[in-house]
Amino acid sequence: MTYCVALYLRDGIVCLSDTRTNAGVDHIATYAKTFTVEEPGTRALVLMTAGNLATTQAVVGEVVDGRAFEGGAGRTLKQAETMTAAAEIVGAAVRRVHDRVAESLEAADGRFDATFILGGQIKDGPMRVFQIYTAGNFVEASEETPFLQIGEHKYGKPILDRAMRHDLAIADGAKLALVSLDSTLRSNLSVGLPADLTIIKRDAHKIETHRRITEDDAYFVQLRKSWSDALRAALAETPGAPWLSGDDQSAPRDTNAQTD
């Protein structure tokens, strides 16, 4: 399984993906699911993948590495003139891979399944973030719907629904994405560290941050702990229902002790 989230912010894009792949519970591996394309001063793009690994690797091979596909060279993200053209390049690659493998995959009881998040900015065009579906079609994030998720998205969604806004600062966006990932890690073993965090700032035309976050990452360790503590403290501080008897209420808590 996979968890990838992209936040579309006023000042840039924050992308975060896990790296776990599994075929059953006893065939676990680590593969990057985030790929970047950069021409400083001209373009900076990030592509995240979810779904069947053979399929997503084939698509990435065509659109990022520019590996020729059977039947001629495909276009790559380096050649896209606009972000919409870039999304169309990914969509077309998904459909080509589908045409090659879907029938054999289904004959082997597999399922053709590949989704992508593509974000970035090219030349004078706007910064944009797209989610590309298995059929190769796509939707775009907006100020009203400022985040996109692929893979195991449900556990990490409640905090985004409550706290995500297009005008968050980039550092707050990074925190929020990491908290959303942490909620997913705790609830689904098939999503695992390390994670890849990528930040592209608006009009910078470069990959600002591309950081691999491991179990030992001091900031992530601290964030996980302080977030859990904050949730438990928030719960303790919220008043109990007035229609429950006093006997059922917890004793007043020492919040410091509570968060130790």
Next chain:
Amino acid sequence: MTYCVALYLRDGIVCLSDTRTNAGVDHIATYAKTFTVEEPGTRALVLMTAGNLATTQAVVGEVVDGRAFEGGAGRTLKQAETMTAAAEIVGAAVRRVHDRVAESLEAADGRFDATFILGGQIKDGPMRVFQIYTAGNFVEASEETPFLQIGEHKYGKPILDRAMRHDLAIADGAKLALVSLDSTLRSNLSVGLPADLTIIKRDAHKIETHRRITEDDAYFVQLRKSWSDALRAALAETPGAPWLSGDDQSAPRDTNAQTD
């Protein structure tokens, strides 16, 4: 869709269910999914249901209402001598309904799908909480795994994973169940209010609280707001990543303004 959660606490059981049923997005109805069986001084049980409504109503009809099923009278929860026997009565009813309808249901492209949470206490036996599967088999909550969920469970799970403990006070459990439901309501339109909250205290052998919580419930309105505020405040107070530049950090916030 449905969301039901049961918390197995030292001092009792807290159960919460929504009431929305839907067949597509334009066929929405409100049905209770929580049923209680009470003999003051002897037994108090709560049964919550998820899945195909015709199936769950048939099971409830047999085990709660004691309606005779085709072929003879079934045993009901009022007749169970122990909680394990009660879970077996529900499991047997699920299998009987399966035998009657599964074939026709599948012929009509339907799916036999019914899961249950059963909690309570009978006479001198211990308080127990079971999750009963579509096949009629069941698992039990424990001090180490002190909550069970059925239906659309993922959105409401992160807060339970972080904050649920067997030794929470009952009022804290009620808060936690309501927060977990709120996370689900925000993320999935097919889960909807009103909700039914049921509390059975250990050794009380009666339904302590059975409260319908509507959109207008003053406590739930306050809880939803204060929880959202607390989450946003917690996010604002968590330090930003030291490896991001100062420009990307948000300005220090006035937490009071933040939580207004």
